[in-house]
Amino acid sequence: MSTPTPDETRSADDHCTPDALLHTAPAKNITPEDYVMAAGRDVNPKNLAWARRKMEKEGPTAVERLLP
Helix, strand or coil: CCCCCHHHHCCCCCCCCCHHHHCCCCCCCCCHHHHHHHCCCCCCHHHHHHHHHHHHHHCCCHHHHCCC
């Protein structure tokens, strides 16, 4: 007895999600609060200052380095 392949075990209405729908670019208007939360940190004045520095140094794509 052989193991069924994934295609053999899928139901008729089961389908793969296109790659373009799985990956999206972050919004253009990321705030320091967004950056802090994406980093998994608490939103507080110290972390907001850190986020502002990182965003100024790394530019508008800084949050992309945090997110998969």
